[in-house]
Amino acid sequence: xxxxxxxxxxxxxELTQDDAESVFNCFSNEEVTRYYGxxxxxxxxxxxxxxxxxxxxxxxxxxxxxGIERKETKGIIGTIGFNAWSPIHRRxxxxxxxxxxxxxxxxxxxxxxxxxxxxFEHMELTRIGAIVFIENEASNKLLTKVGFKNEGILRDYMxxxxxxxxxxVYSILKNR
Numbered sequence: 001x002x003x004x005x006x007x008x009x010x011x012x013x014e015l016t017q018d019d020a021e022s023v024f025n026c027f028s029n030e031e032v033t034r035y036y037g038x039x040x041x042x043x044x045x046x047x048x049x050x051x052x053x054x055x056x057x058x059x060x061x062x063x064x065x066x067g068i069e070r071k072e073t074k075g076i077i078g079t080i081g082f083n084a085w086s087p088i089h090r091r092x093x094x095x096x097x098x099x100x101x102x103x104x105x106x107x108x109x110x111x112x113x114x115x116x117x118x119x120f121e122h123m124e125l126t127r128i129g130a131i132v133f134i135e136n137e138a139s140n141k142l143l144t145k146v147g148f149k150n151e152g153i154l155r156d157y158m159x160x161x162x163x164x165x166x167x168x169v170y171s172i173l174k175n176r
Contacts, residue, residue: 002058003122005066007114010107012066015051015079019067022076022099023047031100035136037158054081061087064123068098068111077102080111082119082128091127092119103138112146120174130170133158140168148172 005012015023024047026032033040041047057063065081078098085092094115098108119125130148132139144150148170156164 003064003118005114005118006071007110009071010110010114011069011071012080012111012114013069015054015065015067015076017048017051019076020044020047020051022067023050023079026078026097026099029100032097034160035133035139036097037133037160039161054079057083057085061085063092065095066111066115068096068107070102070107077107078111080108080115082115082123082125084129085123087123090125091129092123092125093129093131094119095130109142109146112142116146116172126174128172131157131167132170133160134166134168143170146172 002014004014021044024041024044027038027041027047027050030040054063054065057065063081063083063085065079067076068078068080069076078096080096082092083095094112096108096112116128119128130143131154132143149172151169151171154167154169157167158165
């Protein structure tokens with residue numbers, strides 16, 4: 001069963017095909033995708049495929065992705081979750097995006113804090129990693145603020161618009 005979560009202002013819930021339009025609104029926005037390692041979506045079908053991929057990853061214990069919904073308003077404003085989940089090695093990588101209309105309101109920090117706690121307490125993770133474009137100042141600040149440690153640089157690690165980019169690699173450990 002999919003683990004729905006709740007914070008003070010947010011509901012983190014399973015994505016369905018009904019959310020494809022909201023997913024498309026995020027992933028078709030160049031401000032959202034510029035540090036994501038994907039080109040902006042051009043068709044709603046891409047969002048539908050992504051929702052299907054998230055569902056398959058959860059069923060196969062490769063990842064879990066929640067839709068971020070504000071309690072007072074129906075409809076998601078972004079997604080957050082774990083990919084590269086390895087239950088045997090008790091690790092996963094966090095990833096998230098939120099529509100620019102909701103930037104700088106603390107929603108991402110609230111969601112990150114909740115799923116990090118969930119990952120350690122319920123998924124039995126001991127390490128949660130993050131890969132972030134060096135230029136993505138907002139994500140770099142957020143991860144540091146919630147306790148992630150910068151472990152170094154992965155050179156030419158991600159491609160965006162046909163160009164290789166260096167990324168920071170972060171982690172937060174359960175017992176340190």
